[in-house]
Amino acid sequence: MEEPMCLIENSPDGELQLNQRALALLQSVRQPVVVVAIAGLYRTGKSYLLNRLAGKDRGGFSLGSTVQSHTKGIWMWCLPHPRRAGHTLVLLDTEGLGDVEKGDAKNDTWIFALAVLLSSTLVYNSMGTINQQAMDQLHYVTELTERIKVKAAGRGSRQDGEDSAEFVRFFPAFVWAVRDFTLQLELDGREITEDEYLENGLKLKPGSSRQAQLFNLPRECIRQFFPAWKCFVFVQPAGRRDLARLEExxxxxxxxxxRQQVTQFCRHVWETSKPKTIPGGHPLGRGTLGSTWLMGCWGPLAPLWPQGRELSGSLGQGMGHEAFPLQLRCPLSPQDKLDSKRAELCRRNEVASSDRCTAALMELSQELEERVCEGSYSVPGGYQRLLADQREMVEKYQLVPGKGIMAAEVLQEFLKSKETVAQAVLQTDQSLTDRQREIEAERARAEAAEREAQLSQEMQAKTEQLLQDQERSHQEHVRQLTAKMEEDRRQLLAEQQGALALKLQEQERVLREGFRGEAARLEQQMQNLRQEMNRPRRSGCVVC
Ligand SMILES: Nc1nc2c(ncn2[C@@H]2O[C@H](COP(=O)(O)OP(=O)(O)OP(=O)(O)O)[C@@H](O)[C@H]2O)c(=O)[nH]1
Ligand SMILES: [Mg+2]
Structure with missing residues (x-):
């Protein structure tokens, strides 16, 4: 990928939209992907630092030199990984947070949330120092985890503390980049490392006052939810006058x-950032769709937000539920699993059929295409010859075995795509009078309409077939469930009878030993058991 491309567009009214071109590109990546995202306040040199990570001399994410926020939405740049052969490095440049002109904190949160969930390493960029103000800006993390927690809590009751274990599985490594750092790394007279500087900034305040809670919240989130954290400080890259034209x-x-600090930073990020994985530790790339990855990240957020839901829909078509990592807490019902499996099989079936039909048509139409290119039909009588050749090709196509359910649809699409060529040939055919041309054009239109009607009939038949399949599958599901319930009931009865026999033996024993009270207690238990066994079962009704 020569240049970065917008992945998520952010319109002025705060609507986030996925760029389909970028999605298609992600889907074409077949290697494992290492994703590095940068986030932080607007106008703090984020795009510039990310360009350094690309390891290229020129080009890259666009910078601005005015006070106005520059990067909008989320931009993506896919590159061969500079250190890991066979891996793709995906850099994500995000819109700066806290832009006063925009003044939309909610939109900021979504951008930040996506950056966190999409990346293997998140670089958080701030200017000057790690101070309280910088920490306060990280309320985005708090908000993000809070929102996911709220949603998860609504779906299944989880204990506090379990969330952090879950988040650690999905959250990226955290790198804090402090820009234009002018202070001495020294604490209480002792020289400290950059990481110690961050650790000091993440120290908690004792006590449980409101003030202490507010102070501790973002710190606790970073400490508990991110699996690793690291800090890099950078001095100002050039003199004041040159700052606006750093790229040049x-x-x-x-x-x-x-330069030295950038080298160390890049080395760390390149060498420690892990390939992005989805639940179960499966690496992305290598045939895992880019959309699965995006969806997996968007999934936990989407239902909280109307636009998110829409995007979810467009991304989620034909994908299994496993794409929603943080929703794994809510197990799917057997029927959901069945439906999702069936949908996946149908989709694969359609894709396979479509591929086979397209390949067959490409092969069968090759000669015809060549003749068009050579101008063989641009002669008197050429139009009739073209139609005859097309008909012959369609006849041969009909004879190709194993085309599957997409046969008619793919043929229709193909013939539609050839209509312009046929019209051009018709117009240049000298052997026809204007009247004949009109008649031919009319005939071609009628043929196309007939094909359309035929296709629509076939589509209807397909839908009916699908409904029948669904009904059959539902009936099968009911049958299996009823059988399972019967089996469970038999099993339970056998267990209860066993228990009854044991209690009876025990009762005889205690009576022999003279424990009348104990025998009466056992008698009561046995009566309860018998009542339980005689209670009528609602066999089969549950699944209706
Ligand atoms: N002082 C200073 N300026 C920098 C640094 N890095 C880049 N700049 C300059 O700061 C300006 C903004 O840089 P960008 O990389 O576009 O900043 P950004 O954070 O991506 O900005 P937004 O996309 O608007 O959020 C440009 O003029 C850069 O040349 C830095 O480390 N220190
Ligand atoms: Mg930028």
Missing amino acids: LREDELEPEF
Whole structure:
């Protein structure tokens, strides 16, 4: 991918939309992907730092030099991984948070949430220091985890603390990049590392006052939810005048200390960022659809937000529920599983049929295409010859075995795509009078309409077949469930009879030993058991 491309568009009214071109590109990635996202306040050099991670001299994410926020939505750049052969590095540049002109904190939260869930490493960028203000900005993390927690809690009761274990499985490694850092890394007279600087910033306040809680919340989130954290500080990259044109500067015109810091930062990110995985530890890429990945990240958020739901729909077509990692808490019912499996099988069936039909048509139409290119039909009588050749091709296509359920639809599409060529040939055919041309054009239209009607009949038949299949599957499901319930009932009865026999033996024993009270207690238990066994069962009714 030569240049970055917009992955999620953010319209001025705050609507997020997925760019279908970017999605198609992601779907074509067959290698495992390592995803690095950057987020943080607007106008703090995020795009510039990400360009350094791309390891390219020129080009990349667009920078702005004015006070106005520049990057909008989420931009993506797929590159061969500089350190891992056979891996793709996906860089995600996000819209700056806290833009006063935009003033939409909710929209900011969604952008941040997506950056967190989509990435294997999240770089959080801030200017100057790690201070309370910078920590406060991280309320986005708190909000994100809160929202997912609220939703999850509604679906199944989880204990507090279990969430952090879940999140750690999905959250990326966290890297804090502090830009234009001018302070000494020293604490209480002792030199400290950058990581110790971050650790100090993440220290909790003792006590349970409201103030302490507010102070501790973002810190606790980072500590509990992100599996790893690291800090890098960077000095100002160049003199004040050059800051607005950093991109144009040669490497040796940048501050040497900054260059060194960037080198260390890049090395860390390249070497430690893991390939992005979906639940079960399956790596993305290698045939796992990019949309599955996106959907997996969007899934937990989508239902909380109307636009998210729409995007969910467009992304989720034909995909299984396993794409929703944080919803795994709510197990699917057997019927849901069955439906999802059937939908997946139908989709695969359609794809396979469509591929086979397209391949057959490509092969059968090859000669015809060549003749069109050579201009063989651009002669008097050419139109009739073209139609005859097309008819012959369609006849041969009808004889191709194993085309499957998409045969008519694919043929229709194919013939439709050839209509323009046929019309052009018709118009140039010198042997026809204007009247004849009109008649031919009319005939071609009628033929197309007839094909359309035929297709619509076939589609209807297909839908009916699908409904029948669904009904059959439902009946089968009911049958299996009824059989299972019968089996369970038999099993329970056998267990109860066994228990009754044991109690009877025990009663005889205690009576022999003279424990009348104990025998009476056992008698009561046995009566209860018999009542339980005689209670009528609602066999089969449950699934109706
Ligand atoms: N002071 C300073 N300026 C920088 C640094 N890195 C980049 N810049 C400059 O800051 C301006 C904004 O850089 P961007 O990379 O576009 O910043 P951004 O955070 O992506 O901005 P938004 O997309 O608007 O959120 C440009 O003029 C850069 O040349 C840095 O480390 N320090
Ligand atoms: Mg930017």
